[in-house]
Amino acid sequence: MSLMHASSPQARAATSTGQVMRWVLLATLPGIATQAWFFGWGTLINVLSAAGAGVALEALVLRLRSRPLGLTLRDNSALVSGVLLGVSLPPFAPWWLILVGMVAAIVVAKQLFGGLGHNPFNPAMVGYALLLIAFPVPMTQWAAPHGLFGPDASSLGESLGYFLGLASPADAMTGATPLDAFKHKPQAVLASEFWAGEPLPPGTLNAWHSAALAWLAGGALLLFKRIISWHIPLSMLGAMVLIATLMMASDPSHHAGPLFHLLGGAAIFGAFFIATDPVSAATSRKGKLYYGAGIGVLVMVIRSLGTYPDAVAFAVLLMNFAVPFIDYYTQPRTYGHSRPNRGIKVKRIDDDEGAQ
Amino acid sequence: MAKASFPGGIHPPERKALSTRAPLVRAPLPRRVMLPLTQHIGAPAEPLVNVGQRVRTGEVIARAQGMISANVHASITGIVSAIEEHPVPHPSAAVGECRALCIVIDGESGNADEGHGELKQKDEWLRMPPLDWRSSDDATLIARLRESGVVGLGGAGFPSAVKAQVRQRHAIDTLIVNAAECEPYITADDMALRTYANDIIEGARLFARLAGAERILVGIEDNKPEAIGALRQVLKNQPDDGMLLVTLKEVATRYPSGGERQLVQLLTNREVPSLGLPADVGVLCHNPGTLLAALRAVRDGEPLISRIVTLTGEALARPGNVEARIGTPMHELLAFAGLQPERLAKLIMGGPMMGVTLDSTALPLVKTGNCLIAATSEELPPTPPEQPCIRCGACETACPASLLPQQLYWFSKGREHDKAELFNLFDCIECEACAYVCPSHIPLVQYYRASKNEIHAREHEAHRAEHARHRFEFRQARLAREEAEKQAKRQARSRQLKKPPPATSQPAGDDLQAQIKKLRIAQAAARAAVKKAEKTLARVSEPGQSGATDLDDLETQLATARENLQATDARLAAAQAQVQGTATNDQDTQPR
Numbered sequence: 001m002s003l004m005h006a007s008s009p010q011a012r013a014a015t016s017t018g019q020v021m022r023w024v025l026l027a028t029l030p031g032i033a034t035q036a037w038f039f040g041w042g043t044l045i046n047v048l049s050a051a052g053a054g055v056a057l058e059a060l061v062l063r064l065r066s067r068p069l070g071l072t073l074r075d076n077s078a079l080v081s082g083v084l085l086g087v088s089l090p091p092f093a094p095w096w097l098i099l100v101g102m103v104a105a106i107v108v109a110k111q112l113f114g115g116l117g118h119n120p121f122n123p124a125m126v127g128y129a130l131l132l133i134a135f136p137v138p139m140t141q142w143a144a145p146h147g148l149f150g151p152d153a154s155s156l157g158e159s160l161g162y163f164l165g166l167a168s169p170a171d172a173m174t175g176a177t178p179l180d181a182f183k184h185k186p187q188a189v190l191a192s193e194f195w196a197g198e199p200l201p202p203g204t205l206n207a208w209h210s211a212a213l214a215w216l217a218g219g220a221l222l223l224f225k226r227i228i229s230w231h232i233p234l235s236m237l238g239a240m241v242l243i244a245t246l247m248m249a250s251d252p253s254h255h256a257g258p259l260f261h262l263l264g265g266a267a268i269f270g271a272f273f274i275a276t277d278p279v280s281a282a283t284s285r286k287g288k289l290y291y292g293a294g295i296g297v298l299v300m301v302i303r304s305l306g307t308y309p310d311a312v313a314f315a316v317l318l319m320n321f322a323v324p325f326i327d328y329y330t331q332p333r334t335y336g337h338s339r340p341n342r343g344i345k346v347k348r349i350d351d352d353e354g355a356q
Numbered sequence: 357m358a359k360a361s362f363p364g365g366i367h368p369p370e371r372k373a374l375s376t377r378a379p380l381v382r383a384p385l386p387r388r389v390m391l392p393l394t395q396h397i398g399a400p401a402e403p404l405v406n407v408g409q410r411v412r413t414g415e416v417i418a419r420a421q422g423m424i425s426a427n428v429h430a431s432i433t434g435i436v437s438a439i440e441e442h443p444v445p446h447p448s449a450a451v452g453e454c455r456a457l458c459i460v461i462d463g464e465s466g467n468a469d470e471g472h473g474e475l476k477q478k479d480e481w482l483r484m485p486p487l488d489w490r491s492s493d494d495a496t497l498i499a500r501l502r503e504s505g506v507v508g509l510g511g512a513g514f515p516s517a518v519k520a521q522v523r524q525r526h527a528i529d530t531l532i533v534n535a536a537e538c539e540p541y542i543t544a545d546d547m548a549l550r551t552y553a554n555d556i557i558e559g560a561r562l563f564a565r566l567a568g569a570e571r572i573l574v575g576i577e578d579n580k581p582e583a584i585g586a587l588r589q590v591l592k593n594q595p596d597d598g599m600l601l602v603t604l605k606e607v608a609t610r611y612p613s614g615g616e617r618q619l620v621q622l623l624t625n626r627e628v629p630s631l632g633l634p635a636d637v638g639v640l641c642h643n644p645g646t647l648l649a650a651l652r653a654v655r656d657g658e659p660l661i662s663r664i665v666t667l668t669g670e671a672l673a674r675p676g677n678v679e680a681r682i683g684t685p686m687h688e689l690l691a692f693a694g695l696q697p698e699r700l701a702k703l704i705m706g707g708p709m710m711g712v713t714l715d716s717t718a719l720p721l722v723k724t725g726n727c728l729i730a731a732t733s734e735e736l737p738p739t740p741p742e743q744p745c746i747r748c749g750a751c752e753t754a755c756p757a758s759l760l761p762q763q764l765y766w767f768s769k770g771r772e773h774d775k776a777e778l779f780n781l782f783d784c785i786e787c788e789a790c791a792y793v794c795p796s797h798i799p800l801v802q803y804y805r806a807s808k809n810e811i812h813a814r815e816h817e818a819h820r821a822e823h824a825r826h827r828f829e830f831r832q833a834r835l836a837r838e839e840a841e842k843q844a845k846r847q848a849r850s851r852q853l854k855k856p857p858p859a860t861s862q863p864a865g866d867d868l869q870a871q872i873k874k875l876r877i878a879q880a881a882a883r884a885a886v887k888k889a890e891k892t893l894a895r896v897s898e899p900g901q902s903g904a905t906d907l908d909d910l911e912t913q914l915a916t917a918r919e920n921l922q923a924t925d926a927r928l929a930a931a932q933a934q935v936q937g938t939a940t941n942d943q944d945t946q947p948r
Contacts, residue, residue, distance in 0.1 A: 117744030336630035
């Protein structure tokens with residue numbers, strides 16, 4: 001008779017990392033659909049090609065590292081990174097841009113650090129930041145909101161042509177993002193005058209607002225399924241609203257309001273889908289509050305003082321640096337202790353000393 | 357006041373109904389029992405019997421050794437056929453199986469003339485005289501508990517007699533009957549309460565008196581309505597003796613509410629300090645089974661030779677609870693419950709959360725064995741392969757001790773033990789809630805245990821080095837003392853010969869006085885050191901404080917201090933003699 005030997009616990013909840021990632025993928029659908037609806041086929045091509053590249057690159061590196069392919073690919077994490085980078089890239093991005101981004105994300109930021117769970121930085125945002133710095137021109141040409149089937153919309157064939165580099169989108173096909181446009185508002189022009197001048201292709205603001213709300217819906221699903229906790233989104237968005245309100249109160253003619261900051265760019269998407277990446281985020285609940293607030297502050301600082309119109313990627317990456325520090329100072333109070341431990345006070349147990 | 361609660365916790369499928377449908381019955385007497393000498397925490401018991409000796413049920417066959425240990429009794433009547441090593445379940449479920457010295461008893465068949473065809477097995481009892489606990493004094497009761505080998509039957513196996521003496525060190529106001537039984541599958545306490553509620557409450561009163569507690573709280577999860585009903589009935593019928601308040605406290609079903617620390621928090625809103633005991637906050641916890649066994653030992657004079665064990669799992673045709681003799685081979689129990697061997701995939705002792713898988717059904721039932729789960733492979737499937745931690749925080753949400761399991765895992769895996777300690781590794785109660793919810797199927801607690809073991813090993817190593825240093829110091833002190841005494845003798849001899857010591861080595865009178873002063877100070881210091889060492893030794897050698905190695909070490913330190921004192925005494929005496937010597941010399945020389 002052979003009895004199964006297993007370490008405790010003998011019973012386990014029926015969950016798996018792959019399942020968690022599947023829920024994340026599912027939660028991105030409303031956002032992707034909305035973005036595609038307004039900005040055309042390019043979004044879908046981005047998402048699919050980036051996800052495909054992600055899986056292919058992960059498989060390649062796993063083979064190089066002689067790791068089991070099936071088990072690792074089934075955790076769906078490369079797929080999630082691909083989708084998240086794909087939706088962040090401007091529609092009609094050429095294939096090489098996506099490929100370079102995915103190599104940075106999967107190969108450099110993730111696998112070189114040891115694969116899933118070992119990356120100190122958010123892979124998708126590493127890819128995005130690299131592209132934004134290296135290829136600023138294609139990265140800042142967002143699509144005009146011509147929709148999937150509208151009179152001015154690019155057909156699927158045309159979109160594929162842009163993707164393959166056979167043609168490049170006409171100027172009429174592209175436009176600035178609201179954040180970008182507002183950033184480049186001349187100093188002499190008041191905010192009200194600026195918006196009255198219709199600086200963006202018609203429907204742009206509406207498209208961005210709708211996309212942001214769709215991401216919010218996806219985020220709500222993640223919260224409901226307890227894939228993410230409320231701490232990071234709330235503290236990040238809360239910090240942004242607070243700072244935006246203060247800035248607008250100080251000078252309403254040159255600063256946009258909190259609603260514009262929340263819905264005009266990647267704030268909602270970043271708050272629910274990027275900053276909440278558990279691998280690179282702070283650990284404890286309290287730590288997550290600090291982490292999220294830090295991202296929110298950095299986003300607002302870069303948006304108003306920096307050269308980049310949106311800043312979710314940089315803010316997230318900067319706060320990724322701070323995570324180990326945050327983790328040491330935000331431990332919860334353990335049962336039986338009068339107060340939580342803070343900072344690093346370790347007594348060194350030296351290996352060499354013990355061995356002599 | 358906000359209702360006391362603990363954070364985290366999980367709700368695994370309970371699966372208790374499997375074993376509560378059948379009433380509690382007695383398992384048939386085993387033909388042979390295997391009684392390990394280590395069924396408790398502490399030192400193994402020492403065998404008192406020889407191979408070939410006849411023993412009666414209830415006879416002491418192995419005597420407790422040292423402060424923390426427990427007697428072992430013959431659980432059937434028969435002949436000791438062997439005293440040898442066998443694989444046995446370890447008293448601590450975390451360890452699982454190990455080999456230990458066992459006394460094997462072969463049962464004796466009854467006389468043939470009684471004959472009803474099949475020979476009936478003899479069960480001849482050797483009982484201790486019954487005691488009325490209300491009229492017996494504490495010392496008698498504690499002696500009885502020690503004699504009867506009662507240990508904590510909830511799983512820890514801590515000798516109850518030691519726990520009953522808690523008063524010597526701690527003031528206890530509350531006795532908690534831990535009937536939460538939060539692990540899935542297990543129903544041994546549930547069935548014990550349904551059947552023996554009266555005796556269990558009586559046992560609780562006995563322990564409450566021994567501990568000096570003012571109230572008894574019975575903590576029970578609300579998924580045991582029958583047991584709660586039985587307890588209510590008992591509490592209604594029992595006259596309140598005015599001194600002791602017995603309260604039934606239902607708690608919501610949530611694993612691990614039966615964890616000692618969690619239950620203390622739930623019922624009293626007190627937190628047991630880190631690395632401390634419930635007694636530190638005036639609480640004593642007992643398992644219902646232990647209380648029952650203790651009462652039987654006192655009232656009926658029956659030592660601990662049987663226990664209630666849950667036999668459950670889908671590989672059993674007739675799951676239920678049985679009262680079985682300690683040492684019964686598990687396969688006999690499983691066969692009694694209708695084991696279908698072809699369906700058995702996993703045999704677990706304890707619950708599915710903290711229990712261990714056993715490799716064989718030939719192991720004996722031990723005092724701490726509260727449950728045997730004969731599971732099919734569909735019921736408790738093999739663990740899926742471990743995946744990387746994505747730090748999703750599910751474990752943090754489930755942790756009842758407010759730890760950060762994902763960080764502990766990280767540090768344990770990287771063998772950064774100092775950081776793991778900083779993140780309170782030793783406050784982990786190993787309830788496995790984190791591993792249960794982990795989507796990456798990481799056996800988190802295994803990592804923590806490995807880390808804890810490694811830290812303990814290092815501490816042990818450091819301890820040994822310290823030990824060696826103390827022994828070395830003792831040797832140095834002894835040599836110094838011998839040298840000083842020799843010196844003193846030599847001086848005394850030279851004075852007796854009236855031969856003035858050579859002038860070169862003779863210090864001037866003032867120098868001598870200074871030296872004596874110094875020596876006096878040294879003597880006082882050495883005396884203080886001796887006193888201090890004596891005090892430490894006396895404190896530590898109080899019952900149950902620390903291990904034997906510590907005592908040895910402290911004795912060495914005391915001896916060192918004494919050697920030092922003797923050496924200073926000798927030097928001082930020599931110096932004083934010298935002063936007198938020079939003085940007489942001076943007198944001798946003065947008149948000229």
